[in-house]
Amino acid sequence: MTRLLITRPLPDSVMDAARARFDVTARDRTTPLSRDDMTASLRDFDAVLPTLGDLYSADIFAAVPQPRARLLANFGVGYNHIDVAAARAAGIAVTNTPGAVTDATADIALTLMLMSARRAGQGERLVRAGQWQGWHPTQMLGLHLTGKTVGIVGMGRIGQAIARRCHFGFGMAVAYASRSEKTLDFPATRHADAVALAPHVDFVVIAVPGGAATHHLIGARVFAAMRPHARLVNIARGDVVDEAALIAALQAGRIGGAGLDVYEFEPKVPEALIARDDVVLLPHLGTAALEVREDMGRMALANLVAFFDGAPLPNPV
Known part of the structure; x- marks a missing residue:
C-alpha cells in the first residue's frame, strides 16, 4: 500500500478518507517539518502531503539523491515553500489546491x-x-x-x-x-x-x-x-x-x-x-473555515489518488 506522510493534523473527514486509500503516517504536531523530517519524508514515503512552512528547498532534495517519494501534494494554493524546479529535477511531482481557497x-x-x-x-x-x-x-x-x-x-x-x-x-x-x-x-x-x-x-x-x-x-x-x-x-x-x-x-x-x-x-x-x-x-485566518479546509484536503487527496492511479493530475504546478 502506498505510504503517505501527512505533515500536520487535518480535519477528521480528510484523515478518514486518506486512511481509507493510503497507508498513512500523520504527525500530531502543528509545527513545520524540520530538515531531518523533510529528508526522511523523501526517503521513507511514497508521497507527502505538506503545507505552509514545510520548506522543501533545493538543498533538501539534494540531500536525498534517490528519493522514494514521487509526489508532494501540497495542502494550500501557495507553494512558494517548495522549490518546484528542484522537485522536478529529483523526479518528484508537485500539486496544490487552487479554487477551494x-x-x-x-x-x-x-x-x-x-x-x-x-x-x-x-x-x-x-x-x-x-x-x-x-x-x-x-x-x-x-x-x-x-x-x-x-x-x-x-x-x-x-x-x-x-x-x-x-x-x-x-x-x-x-x-x-x-x-x-x-x-x-x-x-x-x-x-x-x-x-x-x-x-x-x-x-x-x-x-x-x-x-x-x-x-x-x-x-x-x-x-x-x-x-x-x-x-x-x-x-x-x-x-x-x-x-x-x-x-x-x-x-x-x-x-x-x-x-x-x-x-x-x-x-x-x-x-x-x-x-x-x-x-x-489576524493570525493567518485566510482559509480557516472547516468546510474550506475539508475541501482543500479532498483536493489534495484527489491529486494523490490520480497520481497513483496513473491518471492526469488535477492540479499540477
Whole structure:
C-alpha cells in the first residue's frame, strides 16, 4: 500500500478518507517539518502531503539523491515553500489546491478592509478594556467603504473574487495592477504596477503569489505613492511586503493604516505593528473555515489518488 506522510493534523473527514486509500503516517504536531523530517519524508514515503512552512528547498532534495517519494501534494494554493524546479529535477511531482481557497481568502480581505476602515479592532479593545464612555457624534470616525476605490495587486482568481465583493457589494470602483489586461465581468482600470496604482486608490489589496518574483514587491516606493488615508491589506504572503518599510510608513503617517493576515517572518510579528491602533492583525485566518479546509484536503487527496492511479493530475504546478 502506498505510504503517505501527512505533515500536520487535518480535519477528521480528510484523515478518514486518506486512511481509507493510503497507508498513512500523520504527525500530531502543528509545527513545520524540520530538515531531518523533510529528508526522511523523501526517503521513507511514497508521497507527502505538506503545507505552509514545510520548506522543501533545493538543498533538501539534494540531500536525498534517490528519493522514494514521487509526489508532494501540497495542502494550500501557495507553494512558494517548495522549490518546484528542484522537485522536478529529483523526479518528484508537485500539486496544490487552487479554487477551494478563493472565496474564503477573499472574505478575509474584506474583513480586514472593514476592520481597518471602521476601526473595529481598536473599538473592540476599547470596549473590552472598560474604557468606552458612550456614543457621541465624533467617536472613532473611520473611512466609509461604499463608493471608494479598491486597488488589487494581482488580478488572479482571488484578486477577482475580492474585486467582485468590493464592486457589487459596496459599489466600489476597481483598479488593478497586472502584467496583462484581464477580461472581467465588472469595470476595472488597469495600471502597469503597484507604484502606478497606489495614488489612485483608497485600499491597496495584495493578492499575488509568493516567491522570489514578488519578494518585497510592496515597499517604500509604493507607500510613498499611496494616499495619506489609504489602507494596505495583505492576504497573500508576508514577504511580498517589506515589513520594515511598512512600519516606517505607518510611523511617519504616510498611509492611513494596514490590515494584515500574513507576516514577513511569520509567526513573528514585530512589536512596532502590535503596538499600533491603526493596524489590524489576524493570525493567518485566510482559509480557516472547516468546510474550506475539508475541501482543500479532498483536493489534495484527489491529486494523490490520480497520481497513483496513473491518471492526469488535477492540479499540477
